[in-house]
Amino acid sequence: MDDGYGITAPGPHRSHPRRDPVRYVVVIESAGATVVRLFDANRELVSEVDSTEEIAWMTHDLQPERAAQGPEWDRALSGHSARERATADVYTLDA
Numbered sequence: 001m002d003d004g005y006g007i008t009a010p011g012p013h014r015s016h017p018r019r020d021p022v023r024y025v026v027v028i029e030s031a032g033a034t035v036v037r038l039f040d041a042n043r044e045l046v047s048e049v050d051s052t053e054e055i056a057w058m059t060h061d062l063q064p065e066r067a068a069q070g071p072e073w074d075r076a077l078s079g080h081s082a083r084e085r086a087t088a089d090v091y092t093l094d095a
Contacts, residue, residue: 021093022046025059026068028080028088043076064089 020040027036036055038046049055068077068088077085 025091026088029084059091062091064091
């Protein structure tokens with residue numbers, strides 16, 4: 001008789017590579033709605049969210065910059081117009 005009582009043992013743990021931490025929080029208007037986009041240090045998109053309490057907590061002591069117009073943001077924000085990028089707030093988080 002089996003001592004498992006019908007419960008199967010979990011499978012082996014699979015390790016996944018960790019993502020780089022979020023370095024930039026960009027609050028930008030997109031098609032009339034405000035979107036928050038999270039980027040790593042290489043300006044690769046990590047996540048896109050609606051405005052939430054967590055974002056407010058992450059940025060509560062930081063001053064935003066209007067820095068989304070530079071060439072370093074061209075690829076990351078290519079789907080946004082020049083006007084949207086000009087009015088975007090960019091928060092830089094501690095490394």
